[in-house]
Amino acid sequence: MAEFSDEHxxxxxxxxxxxxxxxxxxxxxxFPVHGIDEALGIKPTILPFIVLCAGLCGLATALVMQxxxxxxxxxxxxxxxxxxxxxxxxxxxxxxxxxxSAFTTFLGMIALNRLPRLSNPVFTNPRFDRVTDDKFFLYxxxxxxxxxxxxxxxxxxxxxxxxxxxxxEDSSSSSVPTWIYYTLxxxxxxxxxxxxxxxxxxxxTSEKPRWHVFFDMxxxxxxxxxxxxxxxxxxxxxRPQVVGTVARGQLDQSDPFYLGYDPNQxxxxxxxxxxxxxxxxxxxxxxxxxxxxxxATPSDSKPAExxxxxxxxTQAQIPAAAPAAAPAAAPAAAPAVSPSxxxxxxxxxxxxxxxxxxxxxxxxxxxxxxxxxxxxxLGKKKxxxxxxxxxxxxxxxxxxVARRADQLAQGYWLPPTSLHDPKVVAQPIGQIFYTITxxxxxxxxxxxxxxxxxxxxxxxxIQALQxxxxxxLEDIPQEKSAAASGPxxx
Amino acid sequence: MSxxxxxxxxxxxxxxxxxxxxxxxxxxxxxxxxxxxxxxxTDQALASRYLVHSYLTNFIYCLxxxxxxxxxxxxxxxxxxxxxxxxxxxxxxIASTIPWTAILFIPILLMVLSGSSMLYEWNQxxxxxxGLTAEKTGYLNASFFALRxxxxxxxxxxxxxxxxxxxxxxxESGSVDLTLQMQKWSGPMIMIxxxxxxxxxxxxxxxxxxxxxxxxxxxxxxxxxxxxxxxxMICLLMALQDxxxxxxQVNTEHFHxxxxxxxxxxxxxxYIAFSQLLLYWYGNIPxxxxxxxxxxxGGWAALGYLxxxxxxxxxxxxxxxxxxRRHRFGLxxxxxxxxxxHWLDMTYLILPNSGxxxxxxxxxxxxxxxxxxxxxxxxWLRQASQVSLLAVRDPRLEESLAYTNPLL
Numbered sequence: 001m002a003e004f005s006d007e008h009x010x011x012x013x014x015x016x017x018x019x020x021x022x023x024x025x026x027x028x029x030x031f032p033v034h035g036i037d038e039a040l041g042i043k044p045t046i047l048p049f050i051v052l053c054a055g056l057c058g059l060a061t062a063l064v065m066q067x068x069x070x071x072x073x074x075x076x077x078x079x080x081x082x083x084x085x086x087x088x089x090x091x092x093x094x095x096x097x098x099x100x101s102a103f104t105t106f107l108g109m110i111a112l113n114r115l116p117r118l119s120n121p122v123f124t125n126p127r128f129d130r131v132t133d134d135k136f137f138l139y140x141x142x143x144x145x146x147x148x149x150x151x152x153x154x155x156x157x158x159x160x161x162x163x164x165x166x167x168x169e170d171s172s173s174s175s176v177p178t179w180i181y182y183t184l185x186x187x188x189x190x191x192x193x194x195x196x197x198x199x200x201x202x203x204x205t206s207e208k209p210r211w212h213v214f215f216d217m218x219x220x221x222x223x224x225x226x227x228x229x230x231x232x233x234x235x236x237x238x239r240p241q242v243v244g245t246v247a248r249g250q251l252d253q254s255d256p257f258y259l260g261y262d263p264n265q266x267x268x269x270x271x272x273x274x275x276x277x278x279x280x281x282x283x284x285x286x287x288x289x290x291x292x293x294x295x296a297t298p299s300d301s302k303p304a305e306x307x308x309x310x311x312x313x314t315q316a317q318i319p320a321a322a323p324a325a326a327p328a329a330a331p332a333a334a335p336a337v338s339p340s341x342x343x344x345x346x347x348x349x350x351x352x353x354x355x356x357x358x359x360x361x362x363x364x365x366x367x368x369x370x371x372x373x374x375x376x377x378l379g380k381k382k383x384x385x386x387x388x389x390x391x392x393x394x395x396x397x398x399x400x401v402a403r404r405a406d407q408l409a410q411g412y413w414l415p416p417t418s419l420h421d422p423k424v425v426a427q428p429i430g431q432i433f434y435t436i437t438x439x440x441x442x443x444x445x446x447x448x449x450x451x452x453x454x455x456x457x458x459x460x461x462i463q464a465l466q467x468x469x470x471x472x473l474e475d476i477p478q479e480k481s482a483a484a485s486g487p488x489x490x
Numbered sequence: 491m492s493x494x495x496x497x498x499x500x501x502x503x504x505x506x507x508x509x510x511x512x513x514x515x516x517x518x519x520x521x522x523x524x525x526x527x528x529x530x531x532t533d534q535a536l537a538s539r540y541l542v543h544s545y546l547t548n549f550i551y552c553l554x555x556x557x558x559x560x561x562x563x564x565x566x567x568x569x570x571x572x573x574x575x576x577x578x579x580x581x582x583x584i585a586s587t588i589p590w591t592a593i594l595f596i597p598i599l600l601m602v603l604s605g606s607s608m609l610y611e612w613n614q615x616x617x618x619x620x621g622l623t624a625e626k627t628g629y630l631n632a633s634f635f636a637l638r639x640x641x642x643x644x645x646x647x648x649x650x651x652x653x654x655x656x657x658x659x660x661x662e663s664g665s666v667d668l669t670l671q672m673q674k675w676s677g678p679m680i681m682i683x684x685x686x687x688x689x690x691x692x693x694x695x696x697x698x699x700x701x702x703x704x705x706x707x708x709x710x711x712x713x714x715x716x717x718x719x720x721x722x723m724i725c726l727l728m729a730l731q732d733x734x735x736x737x738x739q740v741n742t743e744h745f746h747x748x749x750x751x752x753x754x755x756x757x758x759x760x761y762i763a764f765s766q767l768l769l770y771w772y773g774n775i776p777x778x779x780x781x782x783x784x785x786x787x788g789g790w791a792a793l794g795y796l797x798x799x800x801x802x803x804x805x806x807x808x809x810x811x812x813x814x815r816r817h818r819f820g821l822x823x824x825x826x827x828x829x830x831x832h833w834l835d836m837t838y839l840i841l842p843n844s845g846x847x848x849x850x851x852x853x854x855x856x857x858x859x860x861x862x863x864x865x866x867x868x869x870w871l872r873q874a875s876q877v878s879l880l881a882v883r884d885p886r887l888e889e890s891l892a893y894t895n896p897l898l
Contacts, residue, residue, distance in 0.1 A: 035894055052810065079772065087771045090764060 002138045002161035003127060007033045010136040013159035014039035017140060020155055024141035028122070028131045050108050051101050058100025062093040121170045127163060139167070257368040258452050260433035265362035363430035369456055379461030382454045386446060395419035395465045414442050419462055420469045432459045500880040503733045507875040513868035520861020527854035536845040542601065542609045543698075543844035544855045548862040549594050550695060551718070551836045554711065555866065556591060557687060558719025559584035560646070561712075563653050564683065567669075567676040572889035573747060576739045579881045580726060582657055583874045584719065585650040590869040592643045594862070599639055602632050610635070612700040622777065623700040630697055642690045649679055657881055664883035687712050698843050702781040706766050713762045714835050717755040717801075721828035724748050726870075728822045730879065739880050742816050743895050749815030752828060756809065759835075760802040785838065788846035793838050801831040833859055 004010045010027060017025055018041045027036055036042075070076065071083035081088060110116070122128050122139065131137055138161075140152050156164055201211075212218060223229055223237035232239070241247060252258035369375070384393060392398040397418040405413040417424060424432075436455050439445035446455070467475065528541040559581045566574050566581075574581075598609065607613040612623050612630040619627065653672060660668045688708025696707045704710075724745065731737050770778045785794050805824055814820035841847075841855065881887065 038894075048812070079774070081772075087764075087768050091768070 001122065001125070001128075001140075001165055001167050002156040002159070003163040003165075004136040004138070004159075005134070005162055007036075007136055009159060009161070010138055011035060011039045013138050013156060013161070016155060016159060017138065020151075021146050022140050022144050022152075024144035024147075026139045026141075028128075028137040028139065030132055030134060030136070033136075045112060047105065047108050047112060051104050054104035054108075055097045055101040058096040058098070059093050061100070062096035063089060066092055119170060119174065121167050124168045124170055125165055127165065135162070255368075256364045256430070257456075260430035260437065261361035261363050263362075361430070361434070363428035363434070365428045365430065367429065367456060367460065369453065371460060375457045376460050376464060378454060379457035379459070379464075382450060383458050383461045383465075386450060387458065390416040390443075391419055392416075394469075395462065416443070420466060425466050425470065429459050429463065432462060499735055499738065500878045500882065501735070502871070502874045502879060503735060506733065506871060510868045510871035510875065513864045513871065517861045517864035517868060520857050520864060522861075524854045524857030524859075524861060527850060527857065531850040531854060532848065533845070539608055539844045540841075540851055540854070542598070543841050544851075544858045546598060546609060546694070547836050547840040547855070548859045549591070549598070550711075550840065551833055551859065552594070552862050552866040553588070553591050554715035554832070554836070555719050555722050556585050556588035556646070556650070557712070558715040558717075559723075560588070560650050560653070561680070561683060561716065562719060562723075564649075564676045564680050567672045568680060570673060570886075572886045573744065573893040575881060575884045575886040575890035576736075577723065577727065577744055577748070577890075578884070579657065579877070579879055580730075580874075581719075581723060582650075582654050582881075583870055583877075583879075584722060584726075586654045586873050587866060587869040588650050589647045590872075591866060592647065594865070595639065595643065599636055602635055605632065610697055610700070612697060619700075621701060626700060630700055635693060635697075638689065638693055642686055642693075645682065645686055649683070657884075658877050660884065661878055661882050666885050669885055684708075684712075687715075695839055698840065699781050699784070701777055704766055704770075704781070706762060710759075710762050710766060711839075713755060713759040714832055717752065717759050717828055718832035720748050720752045720755060721825040721832065724752065724821055724825035725829065728818065728825070736879055739891060743893050744890075745818070745821055746812070746816050746895050749809060749821050749824075752821075752824065753806070753809035753815070756802060756805045756828075760806075763797075763801075785842045788842065790838075790842040790847055793834065793842075793847075797831070797835060797838060800827075801835055805831065 002013060004013065007029065010029065010033065014025070014027060014036065018039060023041065025040055027033070027040060029036070066089045067084055070078075075083050077083070078088075122137075127135075128137065138156070140147070140156070142149070153164065225238050227237040228235050229237040254263055256262045383395075387395075388399055389401050390397070390399040392402070395418065397416040399416065402416050406415075419425075427435075433455055435443070436450070436458060437445055437447040450458070524544070525541055528544065529537050531537075532540050562574075562581045563578060563585055565571075566578055601608070602610060602613055605613060610630070612619065612626060613632055613635075616624055616627050623630070652675075656668045656672055659665075691708040691711040692703075695711065696703065727736065727740055727745070727748075731740065767782070770782060773779075782794075785791070805827060808820075808824050808827075809815060814824070837855065841851075845851075884890075
């Protein structure tokens with residue numbers, strides 16, 4: 001082993017050693033020295049090829065994994081893409097390629113250098129400690145087949161090293177102390193305990209409630225309906241509606257603008273078998289005195305009264321309805337009204353969907369808002385956004401969804417109604433509004449996603465569409481009718 | 491030192507100098523024939539559209555080498571790189587073609603100022619525009635466009651001249667201060683450069699589809715430019731060495747490093763191009779996918795699919811081995827390949843907006859491209875014949891000459 005104080009002396013010596021034919025050599029330096037590989041005659045490593053292969057393995061693994069998982073084992077449509085979508089596979093493939101390559105580079109470097117090497121005889125000489133500081137060392141192994149101690153000494157001396165010394169073989173025992181084995185074994189065994197516990201838990205039955213390591217939202221400090229509480233004097237967790245307040249949506253129950261029909265003009269069908277439906281409305285119509293005495297607390301009835309201001313028309317009709325409905329209405333009113341009040345905000349919900357289909361209501365026939373070109377433009381936009389996917393741009397029921405369903409021919413598809421069907425054309429606008437709001441057949445209600453003004457705009461646009469398919473010559477303005485009648489007449 | 495910097499080995503050979511004018515003539519003829527083919531060989535309704543799109547494509551192609559070169563020079567100083575000192579002058583010469591190349595942008599600028607919307611659809615009265623484009627007229631209008639273009643060109647010329655002048659002054663004075671000065675300003679200039687290239691790409695290329703936008707577009711142009719620049723560097727240095735110039739100053743190690751960059755930017759370009767595609771593919775929103783839709787119709791789809799092997803897979807596999815990167819023919823082959831791939835990429839960015847593809851369009855576009863490229867080389871020769879091809883008194887030149895790649 002020769003010691004040098006700069007890398008140029010080391011490189012010179014290394015070239016000489018290489019020129020003399022020694023191959024079992026090594027150099028130790030505090031920093032990477034450019035050109036030391038050539039000087040010592042170190043062969044290029046095969047690591048790049050290993051890494052390339054590992055990278056390709058990573059690529060293949062990623063592709064096989066994704067194709068298997070997404071297209072074969074559990075075919076699942078994501079964002080409407082095909083099962084085998086190459087663009088979606090590329091990021092994962094890229095990452096796995098990089099991951100495999102990086103790990104192989106690191107572990108391969110360690111393995112090819114035969115690391116970790118726990119003990120090396122070069123450390124026996126304290127001079128060698130300065131190899132991580134400012135000294136450079138060149139080492140020729142005595143196991144080299146041309147090794148001749150005197151010749152190597154002369155050769156190294158020729159490059160004027162700072163020091164020249166023999167590396168003593170480390171005489172201490174090279175076997176690992178037994179306590180290390182015991183400690184390692186204990187640690188490995190101990191590390192299995194959590195896995196064993198999990199395994200045991202998953203494969204045994206128990207009557208005890210499960211452990212909650214993480215509580216998540218399993219236990220929440222909240223009260224549910226019908227539970228007791230000590231917070232309020234009456235002990236009810238469920239709170240009645242506060243006197244003089246109006247819950248969200250409650251006003252909508254009486255205004256044709258929100259309903260599409262006039263709730264104060266119940267028709268014969270309404271009286272036949274729909275007390276439940278009628279109740280919230282009738283509540284308001286009835287005399288508050290009767291109401292409070294028979295069923296609910298005053299706090300229950302007053303908001304209801306506020307929501308449905310009594311009109312002359314209901315005054316006239318309700319007395320006729322009341323006797324028939326009263327026996328059923330009295331008990332029914334409380335459950336029908338109270339939960340909705342307690343839920344606060346969902347008050348409008350129980351009423352509308354409960355209505356059976358085909359009921360004849362007092363559909364309104366006049367738009368409850370000013371009609372202008374702006375409204376029809378809004379209607380066109382909203383129709384094309386929400387309705388045209390099924391009903392088609394022109395309303396004939398040939399939307400993209402319907403066409404795709406026809407292609408698939410699965411048998412259970414109910415085609416969307418053509419809006420130019422005479423039955424639909426004959427419907428009053430209120431009924432169309434009602435259908436948009438609450439849905440019909442397979443069509444879902446859109447009340448929650450389109451606000452009422454926009455729903456009316458859609459109704460207006462549907463009317464325009466219907467007129468467009470069923471136009472008369474008189475509809476055309478006078479100055480243009482001549483031009484229009486030309487081609488059609490001819 | 492004297493051996494390394496003797497006049498004959500660092501000066502452009504006489505045989506090359508005389509070609510500058512000839513190449514300019516050849517380039518002009520190429521442009522004329524190509525233009526004539528467009529005007530009389532293609533569908534009359536689209537003929538002039540084809541011509542201006544092809545012209546812009548090839549202009550951007552030629553400009554992109556300069557864009558890559560100025561970045562290379564700046565990053566060289568920013569990193570205080572030693573290895574690239576001996577090839578830096580050639581890069582500076584490529585960068586200093588920018589003022590000349592910029593002249594070729596004048597016809598496009600005049601076209602925009604004259605109110606033609608053949609290239610940039612936003613260049614119409616606001617009443618005729620619709621949708622998003624109409625909302626963008628505050629930014630996309632002829633006068634502001636001209637102003638920005640002038641700023642881009644002005645800044646680019648200033649940057650390239652700034653570096654070129656200091657570097658050539660050092661040839662005379664050998665002052666280390668100049669190197670320190672160039673180092674000091676490379677950081678701020680790279681920031682300006684990043685914004686400049688992004689906005690240049692937005693304005694000159696992306697706004698052809700005024701509705702469409704992609705925030706990564708500037709990086710896309712940058713990635714392509716660097717790829718093209720390293721290819722041109724390798725080709726020029728190989729050709730110079732074949733004529734006996736820079737043979738001792740540029741060696742396998744330098745070519746190896748440029749090969750690494752070429753390899754790296756193949757990957758980088760693909761990464762950027764795919765990043766852009768993935769988002770639009772995944773979102774699948776009509777106004778965003780429209781750009782790709784245009785490139786999948788009119789016969790252009792083949793070009794898009796061709797770019798995947800030509801711009802990524804094949805050069806990647808070709809350049810992955812260090813043996814190829816250290817092999818003269820191997821590296822030259824892939825450098826020439828990259829020049830073609832970069833041209834196809836620029837074509838893909840711009841030409842599909844003109845109309846459907848046909849054989850005549852391809853040939854005419856190729857002629858315009860060759861013509862423009864010949865003009866670019868002519869500009870480079872004109873620049874290169876005036877100075878030495880080596881930064882002879884660069885303080886890091888010795889380090890560069892002694893540079894070796896670590897053996898893997």
